[in-house]
Amino acid sequence: MSKNKSDIKYYSISKKLKRERKTTEDFEVMLNGLSLEEIIALKLELSTKIIKGKLYGINIYKTLPLIAKDAALKYAISACKTKKSAAAFLGITYRRLKQLQSEYKIYSYFEQQD
DSSP states (O other), rough: OOOOOBBOOOOOOHHHHHHHHHHHHHHHHHHHSOOHHHHHHHHHHHHGGGGGGGTTTHHHHHHHHHHHHHHHHHHHHHSSSSSHHHHHHHHHOOOOOOHHHHHHHHHHSSSOOO
């Protein structure tokens, strides 16, 4: 069976993180019970705990949209069967998706590291 040039190889963020032992089935069940806002707030709290909550020099408010876009791009690549459907899901053009894939190095994120 010939694959279309715009087809996407199957990727799973969940499987990648489990393979790297960064998550478990139990953790994912608990995580699923939290809102996205709670997850982001908790991650920020845990990330800054060692420095007593201070984020001097980091413009987190300006950076958050980029972080969210990176996450949405990774999800679209993992959830959609074609690049065209991923672009449609994100509300961007196919050409813009190709630019973002390169800019964010999306496929290298999914490649297995031994």
